[in-house]
Amino acid sequence: MSKSNLPPTQFELEISDDLKTEEMTLSMGPQHPSTHGVLQVILKTDGEIIKSAEPVIGYLHRCFEKHAENVTYHQVIPYTDRLDYIASMNNNLGYAIGLERMMNLEVNERAEYLRVIVAELNRIASHLIALGTYGLDIGAFTPFLYVFRDRELILDLFEELCGARLLYNYIWVGGVAYDAPQGWIDKVKEFTDYFEPKIKEYNDILTFNKIFIERTANVGVIPPEVGINYGVSGPSLRGSGVNFDLRKDAPYSIYDRFDFDVCIGKGEMGTVGDTWDRYWVRVAEMFESVKIIRQACDAIPEGDAKETVPRNIKVPPGDYYMATETPRGELGYYIISDGGKNPNRVKVRSPAYSNLSVLPAIAPGVMIADLVAIIGSLDIVLGEIDR
């Protein structure tokens, strides 16, 4: 098939021929306030309008996959924390479940519930950062501090649970590292009651602000087929109206026991798949996460969460691709075992990596300010892209 049959990657620029302009090459990053880390984007611009944008990544490459081949299965878990350092719990979870499926290991009920609770709490924490930094990208500073105020409470909960605030190393193969301390579940419930009304506060100050809508609606539209073709996943793909959430479509852990909805973009403020939709999906998902946490807190059984954690991990030879839904999208671990102590190969299919790769397709024709909005709406974490 010829390349012309591909989904459109370039939108036409509306510049009349008699206007003689000159292209300017602009290096946005690696030190730039709104590239969300050490991302560099080489821009070719015509005035404020972008003609092409090419992301340059790798500034934060930390050889995760090479490290993983040289340490034991268990020692990989702390490294997974450092992939997407904003949602470490979700990263632990995918790796642990992948190994459990390879080893055919049953996990203790209580541990399963704890996993779901921490994963969803971390999803909220991650979406909060996405919201806050997105406001920052658009120029609103205050929502950023509001979300950090509430994220702090989640971090406090995690600190009480496992001693760490950012890199948890909490979800282990076969269970979790520590059982919840006494009264912790009640604190989580208290948090959900506190948190739900706060989402309205964010909506008042940011989501439904006229200027914010003007800036984000109809900007950076990712048509669903383009998104799928580029491997975009998670809220960024759901924003384009594609109903694809691994928690529903390929349930792992005990997600099939909970009642929650998959939020998709409907184009309420503009076109389906614009930056506002992607943003809105994250806001709506926080409600769903609260729902899941509430159900899990009510149903969590008594027991020993560390009961099924094996002393030695012996993985039968074979390979397995385990995909889980992290706040950024489909995080896949492709684990190959040769039966030894160390994994033979751990490949990470990082969601932000594929999400970012769509940027060159949707950037041409927008303004510099819009590019900032688009990068923000993809919610990338460079730790995960560069691994």
Added chain:
Amino acid sequence: MTAQEIYDTLKKKFPDTVLEFNSEALQPFIKLDAEKQFYELCQFLRDDEAMDFDFLRCLSGVDYGEPLGAVYHLFSMKHRHEIVLKIEVAREGGKIPSVADLWRTADWHEREIFDLYGITFTNHPNLKRILLPDDWEGHPLRKDYVTPEYYNGIPILHPDTKGKTNE
């Protein structure tokens, strides 16, 4: 479609390309020959109504010891079925037809495999290193990779231990 049905269809249509089918594995996979009509097979997988694999979930490079390999995890948004394709190529001068214009996901993933394993993807629009600097030597994820001591005069390994840990 189940993996078995997909295999049967492919075997009928591309008898030369399809080498082997393993349904015993946790995730059934099909082994393919990269040199014979691999691109056409991928195109069939993507465009055929019954297949409709529009989502390339993951593309991983693997070092199998002697040969190198690439593993494709495909998924269909419409039919919600999946399949795993495996390819093996020679360690030196291994070539795989690029599928970057079928699934754009493959663009960056193929560059990554080229970067870390040194497998060449023919017809790739922009095959250059992605994670490592352009002038890096060697392909680090190969099992026989030896870390160089210096990169542009910068010591890579700690000068005292030279990469050895105290065991």
Added chain:
Amino acid sequence: MDATVAFFYDLIPALSNLPDWLSYTIIGAVLTVGAFLFIAVFALIGIWLERKISGHMQDRLGPMEVGGWHGWAQTIADTVKLLVKEDIIPEKADKFLFKFAPFIMFTASMAAFAALPWSARFIPANLNVGLLYILSVSSLVVIGILMGGWASNNKWSLYGAMRSAAQMISYEIPVALSLIVALLLTGSMDMQEIVRGQAGGIFNWNIFGYFPLLFIAFIIYFIASLAEVNRTPFDLPEAESELVAGFMTEYSGMRWAFFMLAEYANMFVVSAISTTVFLGGWQPIAPFLDFIPGPFWFLGKALFLVLIQMWLRWTLPRLRVDQLMYTTWKVLTPFSFALILLVSFIKVL
């Protein structure tokens, strides 16, 4: 300068015994130093206030350590830091223009202080075209920004400079037009005349003239003046998340501080203009409050508007370039024209 000179002669009778040239020079020097000190102190307090206000708006405290009570000395400490900082000039920059730009910007905003009426008797320079004078000198600010952005030899700075040139020149039109609406009412460009015309309490202020026509003019002026001084939601020339720091990207130390000073001085100037033209200047809120001196009312009203500017800054996101242009050319300007027509029509009737 007669009124001002008379004011000073009254204040210090010894001055009138000196030869004219000497007393005029002394008065001029005192006024200049006074204006500079006022700007410096205002910026110190303004920045501290901005930090505290933003802090409390954002569920935090803002500076609390330096100086004891609520960190009152924080900005003083920062100024000292900025003063002793190394003055970095990029190697490829146009050095002369680079050094010169902050001063042009600062001078332009300081010059506007000359025609602000502080009380019934005290106005540094009582020009009969005071308003016109302020509008013209404050539009010089854009030259400073353009110079700084161009001389930095940095693409982000250039973007900031170009944006600000387009923005400030465009917004001067609604600024001037909305002021004309008020001038139709007062019939004079003399700052003191404008204020005197609004005597007799809050309902005689221009803002309530031909209600709600002048009120709309005031809103238009306020919005456009935000853009004039590059404040959120029109802070595109600096646009931290897009242009790093816009035209200020390459500046550091004292030169950067001068940009900052000029920004705060400008905030005060535009607020002082709307105070004078729309809010009755130094006139008290009700006639029986006459005993409180004029500068209190003038400063109070101007600071109130400055506070609103700060409040907006910490609430609103930023517009995009095309939306910014849309706002001025397709909304503010036509509305001000319509207002001018309406007010003139009513006046003729």
